[in-house]
Amino acid sequence: MESFEDLDVYRLADNLGDQVWDIASSWPHFPQNSLGYQLVKSVDSIAANIAEGFGGFHFAENKQFARISRDSLYEARHWLRRAYRRSLLKEAEIKNLQKLLDELAPRLNAYIRSIGREEIRMTNDQ
Structure with a gap:
């Protein structure tokens, strides 16, 4: 892989972000600036x-950053339920959004x- 943009998991997460933005940006001011901000x-x-x-x-x-991504996914589930x-x-x-999260999590x-696995392979190749 040359770039993170080549990763299917990244593209799926990026698409989810765009969909959530489109929805939350149409909310009234107060929910947009409170719950919408946290969700996005x-x-x-x-x-x-x-x-x-x-x-x-x-x-x-x-x-570690991938694990933080997973933490954010579960936080997003919370904010979606709240919304x-x-x-x-x-x-x-x-x-639709829960379906995307359900696809993204695994x-x-x-x-x-x-x-x-890549770390183990690289260590064994040395």
Whole structure:
């Protein structure tokens, strides 16, 4: 891989961030500046941490940033539930976003595991 942009897990997270932005940016001022801010921040953090970890110099650093991405994914689940309970998301929107999160979570876990395998392979090749 030449770039984090080549990673399927990054592209999926980036797409999720764009979808959440499109929805939250249409909310009224107060929910947008409170819950919307937290939701967008947590969702954008998923892709951002994948990118930041990819640029690191050590496997452990990359893995740590990928774990932070996973933490942000679970934070995003919380904010999505909160937005739905406060009638900011339509049922179709929450189902679509939850589906994307459900698809992203195992891919992110697989990416984290792959970083560990790459570390072992590189160590054995030395």
